[in-house]
């Protein structure tokens with residue numbers, strides 16, 4: 001690919017011949033056709049020839065024929081993740097989602113969480129994901145080798161349910177190993193919580209389900225106005241994973257912190273496993289992992 005790129009874009013002769021040498025020819029005609037495509041690619045910058053050389057039919061159909069449906073097999077050939085199926089489903093169903101959930105800053109922050117959590121070598125058990133939004137962090141945890149029993153994602157906004165359950169479809173289908181629930185995180189009992197969820201598909205309320213969280217994750221601490229009151233609800237000894245930021249400019253960010261020290265005083269822990277910051281282009285993200 002690198003050589004084809006150099007051959008076409010930089011008209012680099014060495015690359016042209018390296019590309020030619022990398023092929024084996026059974027027929028003289030094959031070689032002729034191949035060199036003809038190299039010529040058209042290099043001299044005429046002919047897209048069809050470029051894609052023939054690359055040997056990627058799906059890429060050709062995506063770019064030349066503008067066949068958007070080829071994007072999904074292409075993505076799947078590079079990465080094996082539920083995110084690809086989820087985005088395909090959002091595209092097909094015309095689902096309105098906030099694209100910021102996949103912004104570079106959001107992704108880097110969540111990858112950072114997964115990386116640091118891995119180093120802590122902890123078993124998460126039952127996770128309560130608070131103000132969980134679309135629960136993309138749940139997908140990343142399920143797809144990592146971190147041990148997770150189940151995830152309950154609570155968000156006050158009912159529009160999060162379908163999107164979060166699409167992002168986490170395989171685990172949602174696994175008898176609700178993942179479930180998104182519409183609830184204010186101030187109304188949760190962090191010792192033993194009983195919840196029910198309305199199903200649009202079945203047009204009925206689920207039976208009451210009781211869960212006891214082992215781990216409480218909240219990557220939206222900057223959104224929680226009564227943070228002290230919320231944090232006080234978590235029983236001592238629970239594993240907590242918290243993220244906040246200093247992105248004061250966003251109106252919904254009602255609880256930003258200036259630095260990790262301020263975050264530490266907001267969320268004291270009896271045993272700290274990780275405490276640090278991540279510099280992103282527009283703001284800094286802060287994270288604390290430990291036992292309350």
Ligand SMILES: C[S@@+](CC[C@H](N)C(=O)[O-])C[C@H]1O[C@@H](n2cnc3c(N)ncnc32)[C@H](O)[C@@H]1O
Nearest residue numbers: 131133154155156157183184185186219220223
């Ligand atoms: C835009 S998202 C969060 C972005 C955050 N950086 C993250 O990575 O998750 C903030 C979410 O917090 C939710 N939220 C805010 N206050 C809440 C509350 N008291 N209970 C439940 N959800 C809440 C909002 O509905 C929203 O979905």
